[in-house]
Amino acid sequence: MLWGRCLVSAGRQSCRCKVSFIKRQYGFLPDDVKSLRAVVTPDISKIRNIGIMAHIDAGKTTTTERMLYYSGYTRALGDVDDGDTVTDFMAQERERGITIQSAAVTFDWNSHRINLIDTPGHVDFTLEVERALRVLDGAVAVFDASAGVEAQTMTVWRQAEKHSIPCVCFLNKMDKPAADLKFSMESIRQKLKANPILLQVPVGSGRNFSGVVDLLTNQKLIWRPGSARDDGRVFETHTLDQSVEPELVQEVGEARAALIEQVADVDDEFAELLLTKFSDDFDAVPPVELQEAVRRVTLTRKGVPVLCGSSLRNKGVQPLLDAITAYLPAPDERHHDLVRWYKDDLCALAFKVLHDKQRGPLVFLRIYSGTVKPQTAVHNLNRNCTERMSRLLVPFADQHVEIPSMSAGNIALTVGLKQTVTGDTIVSSKASAAAAARRAQNHGGTGKGEHPSIILSGVEVPEPVFFCTIEPPSTAKQPDLENALSCLQREDPSLKVRVDPDSGQIILCGMGELHIEILHDRIRREYGIETDLGPLQVAYRETVLHEASATNTLDRTVGERRHVVTVQLTVRPAEGAVCEVTFTKELEEQLTAEMKEAVKNGVDSSCLQGPVLGCPVQGISALIQSVTTAAGTSPTMVSACVSRCMLKALRLAGGQVLEPVMSLEVTVGEEHLSAVLGDVAQRRGVVRDIQSRHDSKVLLASAPLAEMMGYSTALRTLTSGNATFSLELAAYEAMSSQDQNNLLRRAAGLL
Numbered sequence: 001m002l003w004g005r006c007l008v009s010a011g012r013q014s015c016r017c018k019v020s021f022i023k024r025q026y027g028f029l030p031d032d033v034k035s036l037r038a039v040v041t042p043d044i045s046k047i048r049n050i051g052i053m054a055h056i057d058a059g060k061t062t063t064t065e066r067m068l069y070y071s072g073y074t075r076a077l078g079d080v081d082d083g084d085t086v087t088d089f090m091a092q093e094r095e096r097g098i099t100i101q102s103a104a105v106t107f108d109w110n111s112h113r114i115n116l117i118d119t120p121g122h123v124d125f126t127l128e129v130e131r132a133l134r135v136l137d138g139a140v141a142v143f144d145a146s147a148g149v150e151a152q153t154m155t156v157w158r159q160a161e162k163h164s165i166p167c168v169c170f171l172n173k174m175d176k177p178a179a180d181l182k183f184s185m186e187s188i189r190q191k192l193k194a195n196p197i198l199l200q201v202p203v204g205s206g207r208n209f210s211g212v213v214d215l216l217t218n219q220k221l222i223w224r225p226g227s228a229r230d231d232g233r234v235f236e237t238h239t240l241d242q243s244v245e246p247e248l249v250q251e252v253g254e255a256r257a258a259l260i261e262q263v264a265d266v267d268d269e270f271a272e273l274l275l276t277k278f279s280d281d282f283d284a285v286p287p288v289e290l291q292e293a294v295r296r297v298t299l300t301r302k303g304v305p306v307l308c309g310s311s312l313r314n315k316g317v318q319p320l321l322d323a324i325t326a327y328l329p330a331p332d333e334r335h336h337d338l339v340r341w342y343k344d345d346l347c348a349l350a351f352k353v354l355h356d357k358q359r360g361p362l363v364f365l366r367i368y369s370g371t372v373k374p375q376t377a378v379h380n381l382n383r384n385c386t387e388r389m390s391r392l393l394v395p396f397a398d399q400h401v402e403i404p405s406m407s408a409g410n411i412a413l414t415v416g417l418k419q420t421v422t423g424d425t426i427v428s429s430k431a432s433a434a435a436a437a438r439r440a441q442n443h444g445g446t447g448k449g450e451h452p453s454i455i456l457s458g459v460e461v462p463e464p465v466f467f468c469t470i471e472p473p474s475t476a477k478q479p480d481l482e483n484a485l486s487c488l489q490r491e492d493p494s495l496k497v498r499v500d501p502d503s504g505q506i507i508l509c510g511m512g513e514l515h516i517e518i519l520h521d522r523i524r525r526e527y528g529i530e531t532d533l534g535p536l537q538v539a540y541r542e543t544v545l546h547e548a549s550a551t552n553t554l555d556r557t558v559g560e561r562r563h564v565v566t567v568q569l570t571v572r573p574a575e576g577a578v579c580e581v582t583f584t585k586e587l588e589e590q591l592t593a594e595m596k597e598a599v600k601n602g603v604d605s606s607c608l609q610g611p612v613l614g615c616p617v618q619g620i621s622a623l624i625q626s627v628t629t630a631a632g633t634s635p636t637m638v639s640a641c642v643s644r645c646m647l648k649a650l651r652l653a654g655g656q657v658l659e660p661v662m663s664l665e666v667t668v669g670e671e672h673l674s675a676v677l678g679d680v681a682q683r684r685g686v687v688r689d690i691q692s693r694h695d696s697k698v699l700l701a702s703a704p705l706a707e708m709m710g711y712s713t714a715l716r717t718l719t720s721g722n723a724t725f726s727l728e729l730a731a732y733e734a735m736s737s738q739d740q741n742n743l744l745r746r747a748a749g750l751l
């Protein structure tokens with residue numbers, strides 16, 4: 001939820017805000033027609049849809065900028081510290097030096113087309129990462145080599161695992177004195193439970209880090225300071241010389257032997273090759289055989305290649321690009337089960353929507369099969385509507401290049417799809433969807449509903465944990481604000497907007513302080529509306545402690561008609577469930593589908609506002625024991641009666657407030673550890689572990705979100721800016737009765 005880099009706060013001010021909107025020069029201009037032809041028709045085996053993921057500040061944006069520069073698409077190196085990177089193009093990103101929206105960038109390397117999505121590292125924007133991963137075929141995990149695996153990397157890694165995405169690791173910041181290859185490898189092994197396969201040995205360490213030895217070829221790649229423009233474009237390649245550098249030769253020999261052994265352990269084909277052809281001398285195995293084996297291991301996720309470098313110092317990025325093309329999969333090497341039903345017809349997933357003032361909504365599509373062309377109609381399966389795609393663009397950060405068509409495996413940006421939202425499946429027509437459904441059914445496709453097995457699954461949207469009111473400057477501006485919020489919601493499904501039923505105020509619900517602050521900022525900058533935010537509040541939940549039963553009768557005459565209904569039900573705690581509804585056996589048989597629906601609606605509406613604090617209720621099950629209605633009673637009245645009966649039962653069952661508890665990781669110098677520990681204890685935090693990392697201590701704790709407001713400022717003060725932290729939702733937990741009483745008294749204005 002929250003994130004902290006005390007030197008660069010998540011708060012209102014930023015130390016990295018040297019906002020110089022330097023005009024970038026692009027090597028690839030929209031009117032460069034020759035390049036455009038290549039843009040449109042890359043061979044699918046040469047496409048790499050890649051994401052870069054990491055903990056905040058590991059250097060994703062800096063690495064992306066180097067990739068763009070070396071691939072020739074930019075003519076100047078961007079720098080996050082100067083606020084002029086290509087991928088961080090939103091104004092807030094440039095000012096704050098962080099990545100908020102994943103920007104798609106397309107460029108070529110080694111005759112390969114790389115569609116690269118720069119994903120944010122901040123937990124508030126986890127959904128952006130998830131959205132990007134959903135449509136990627138491979139990922140580069142960037143690490144700060146002095147920190148190894150950090151909290152957010154673990155979250156993103158889990159997300160990549162969920163989507164079975166093959167990865168390559170890049171140990172960045174090798175120029176830092178505290179950079180530690182062994183430690184980083186071990187932390188990948190321990191914390192990510194992965195099998196890191198080291199493909200390079202660094203040459204020099206800290207400030208003297210000058211390059212790497214490629215263990216496949218035994219070639220030394222050196223970036224000399226002061227050479228050419230010192231932009232790292234030019235580097236030297238040397239064969240290792242035993243007489244000049246015996247120690248390095250020995251280190252490389254050992255590392256290569258370990259590499260060969262490690263790959264043979266997980267790849268039978270390679271092991272067989274070694275034993276048959278190279279049994280006398282494993283080291284004689286040619287680089288190309290080793291490379292193919294590493295590729296197989298990467299694609300099956302039995303291992304992750306590890307490379308090292310320093311993006312900021314312009315070292316090691318070209319081999320990383322080579323590794324992306326060599327080891328990560330092409331789109332046709334990934335298995336997307338349902339896509340086969342479409343054969344060569346269009347099947348694409350809308351994975352991101354941006355709102356452009358001039359062009360309207362811009363929808364990013366990952367094309368799984370078929371071809372998209374501008375000026376054609378497409379069918380949206382989720383919304384069951386047909387829309388016209390007016391233009392087709394290649395996403396080049398905030399530059400968009402118009403193209404005549406785009407084929408399977410690519411990522412395209414479309415103009416004109418007004419109904420489409422994130423997660424929708426786009427096909428060429430209703431008829432082609434019906435044909436795909438027929439094929440799926442003939443082959444025993446499973447599932448229920450209209451287009452069961454032909455809809456691509458979207459992105460899970462996490463529940464927001466923070467909310468606050470938002471007020472327009474005047475009632476005249478209310479419609480503008482509502483429009484701005486609905487545009488922002490189409491872009492960002494993790495933003496929820498609702499209206500308070502009592503006060504009529506608009507409520508913004510988001511993933512963290514920074515998330516809400518950025519939205520506030522965007523409403524001001526992009527929509528020109530100055531709004532007031534109410535105090536940020538934690539989204540509590542409620543549950544029950546015991547079982548309780550209640551009966552309720554509703555007898556109401558509306559117009560000529562009398563509605564009489566009596567309901568009897570029991571609620572009880574049910575871990576894991578949100579609000580489960582079950583009926584007794586007799587009722588299950590007696591009630592019509594319409595009445596059952598009415599009962600469920602009644603239960604759901606009572607669960608929106610629990611009896612203790614008016615927060616959503618979860619973790620309960622309701623057993624409906626009897627529903628008796630007089631003739632002519634409407635289902636709406638049944639819902640109302642059930643809802644009231646539920647409220648009675650929930651009160652009797654002893655309301656328990658659940659609060660979001662965060663897992664906190666603080667990295668701090670030893671001298672400040674006790675101050676940080678004292679502060680965590682005051683925040684009702686529980687320390688789980690304290691680990692050592694070089695000269696720093698890493699504190700692992702859990703603490704209620706309510707106590708963590710403004711933590712970045714507090715930590716900065718406590719440690720004079722020498723600490724970093726990350727905070728992530730761990731679970732909703734029951735409050736102690738004393739804490740709950742305090743909360744209730746505060747809510748009632750008594751504290």
Ligand SMILES: Nc1nc2c(ncn2[C@@H]2O[C@H](COP(=O)(O)OP(=O)(O)OP(=O)(O)O)[C@@H](O)[C@H]2O)c(=O)[nH]1
Nearest residue numbers: 056057058059060061062098099121173310311312
């Ligand atoms: N010493 C050193 N610093 C680096 C290196 N790469 C990046 N940095 C610095 O690390 C900081 C973070 O870099 P970014 O590229 O913004 O990192 P990021 O992972 O994109 O960060 P978010 O977008 O906030 O998630 C900046 O101050 C960079 O100058 C490196 O190789 N060595």
